[in-house]
Amino acid sequence: xxxxxxxxxxxxxxKNKDVFRGEVWIKNDKIAYVAGEDELAQEWxxxxxxxxxxxxxxxxxxxxxxPGFKNAHTHSGMTFLRSYADDVPLQEWLNxxxxxxxxxxTPEDIYELTKLAILExxxxxxxxxxxxxxxxxxxxxxxxxxxxxxxxxxxxxNFSSSPEQVEExxxxxxxxxxxxxYQLGFHAEYTCxxxxxxxxxxxxxRYRTPVYAxxxxxxxxxxxxxxxxxxxxxxxLDSLGMFEFGGGGFHCVHMTEQDMEVFRKRRMHVITNxxxxxxxxxxxxxxAEYERRKIPVxxxxxxxxxxxxxxxxxxxxxxxxxxKVRENDAASVDAMRVLRMATVHGAKAMRLNxxxxxxxGKYADIIMIDLxxxxxxxxxxxxxxxxxxxxxxxxxxxxxNGKILYRNGEFNVGESPEQIYQKCDKIVKRMLSE
Numbered sequence: 001x002x003x004x005x006x007x008x009x010x011x012x013x014x015k016n017k018d019v020f021r022g023e024v025w026i027k028n029d030k031i032a033y034v035a036g037e038d039e040l041a042q043e044w045x046x047x048x049x050x051x052x053x054x055x056x057x058x059x060x061x062x063x064x065x066x067p068g069f070k071n072a073h074t075h076s077g078m079t080f081l082r083s084y085a086d087d088v089p090l091q092e093w094l095n096x097x098x099x100x101x102x103x104x105x106t107p108e109d110i111y112e113l114t115k116l117a118i119l120e121x122x123x124x125x126x127x128x129x130x131x132x133x134x135x136x137x138x139x140x141x142x143x144x145x146x147x148x149x150x151x152x153x154x155x156x157x158n159f160s161s162s163p164e165q166v167e168e169x170x171x172x173x174x175x176x177x178x179x180x181x182y183q184l185g186f187h188a189e190y191t192c193x194x195x196x197x198x199x200x201x202x203x204x205x206r207y208r209t210p211v212y213a214x215x216x217x218x219x220x221x222x223x224x225x226x227x228x229x230x231x232x233x234x235x236x237l238d239s240l241g242m243f244e245f246g247g248g249g250f251h252c253v254h255m256t257e258q259d260m261e262v263f264r265k266r267r268m269h270v271i272t273n274x275x276x277x278x279x280x281x282x283x284x285x286x287x288a289e290y291e292r293r294k295i296p297v298x299x300x301x302x303x304x305x306x307x308x309x310x311x312x313x314x315x316x317x318x319x320x321x322x323x324k325v326r327e328n329d330a331a332s333v334d335a336m337r338v339l340r341m342a343t344v345h346g347a348k349a350m351r352l353n354x355x356x357x358x359x360x361g362k363y364a365d366i367i368m369i370d371l372x373x374x375x376x377x378x379x380x381x382x383x384x385x386x387x388x389x390x391x392x393x394x395x396x397x398x399x400x401n402g403k404i405l406y407r408n409g410e411f412n413v414g415e416s417p418e419q420i421y422q423k424c425d426k427i428v429k430r431m432l433s434e
Contacts, residue, residue, distance in 0.1 A: 008060035068127025070346025073300025076117035081305035127365035157191035215249030234259035269349035274318035276302035368397035
């Protein structure tokens with residue numbers, strides 16, 4: 001399919017490239033052409049363009065086109081727990097509220113519940129998710145059926161899955177199609193035996209691939225790891241050879257200098273989840289310190305049970321705002337750096353190197369932002385407006401892999417939202433009655 005997006009402001013997220021006015025052309029799943037108005041005029045004068053039969057032409061009306069947001073930490077299937085287990089400390093939240101309900105889930109439940117999350121991602125301009133949950137097969141099916149780009153990551157622990165299953169999934173999903181890929185991972189140090197962790201490290205060495213896990217989310221987690229092994233989680237896991245080929249940590253709130261040196265040395269990504277960490281009183285991650293040490297930071301929402309809201313605009317504001325408070329410095333973590341975390345760094349963390357910028361040859365994962373609403377006016381600085389005053393109400397269009405999945409409040413995902421809501425409501429009622 002050939003799509004022309006014209007009369008647009010464009011923010012490619014390429015280094016040292018400001019917003020400009022121009023057009024973006026899409027051919028099938030890739031970006032075929034990106035140009036400013038001056039370049040377009042020169043090209044037309046030279047008659048350099050072939051005649052193109054456009055399937056869709058969209059006048060962007062001077063609104064903004066940019067790469068979609070990369071939600072670098074999600075548990076999409078947990079939509080069934082939204083507002084069910086709130087205002088409870090983390091360990092109690094997990095052991096008394098979350099785990100007992102999750103034990104009732106079927107793979108088919110997770111398929112439907114993931115679709116509900118995808119609807120919300122699309123309204124927030126999210127075009128890729130890094131999803132860790134119980135049934136990768138049905139998560140992949142939900143994403144493929146709705147057209148969402150998904151990187152699966154194993155949540156292996158002492159109670160579910162196995163290293164053999166993880167290896168099988170790694171090989172299977174990395175051959176599936178361009179929308180679905182898979183990275184090695186495990187839930188956390190505190191839910192895995194040392195023997196199990198050794199096996200994950202062996203897989204990483206066998207396939208020369210990175211590993212991802214929840215890490216240093218709470219002070220308690222860190223202290224308990226030190227009591228078990230005499231080391232913090234990052235240092236302990238690195239001692240097993242876990243991160244020889246990189247990887248990342250979800251949360252990374254309570255990190256020591258040694259931990260940060262592991263991340264710097266191993267070229268690992270921090271994936272911060274500010275709203276979830278606030279709501280569960282886990283703390284504020286030292287984002288400015290990571291930046292000072294040149295440790296790349298990506299952003300995730302975490303799951304809808306701990307955050308409740310799958311909204312990258314809220315996460316972006318919190319990343320910057322909380323860093324300013326933590327550092328006592330209003331200049332800490334400026335808006336453009338936060339936008340890079342939500343797009344380019346997220347893509348790098350998820351190993352989506354063809355989906356990081358709005359550039360020729362990259363995947364057509366594009367969003368359109370409404371600049372004509374009051375919260376975007378006046379237009380002194382578009383990146384700052386996006387981070388400090390933007391909201392999901394500004395998302396006019398979300399395109400994934402060259403397909404428009406959401407536009408002007410309407411979904412194009414093969415099923416009506418109401419049907420998805422009804423199926424999820426039925427699942428929740430069944431679980432509560434069991």
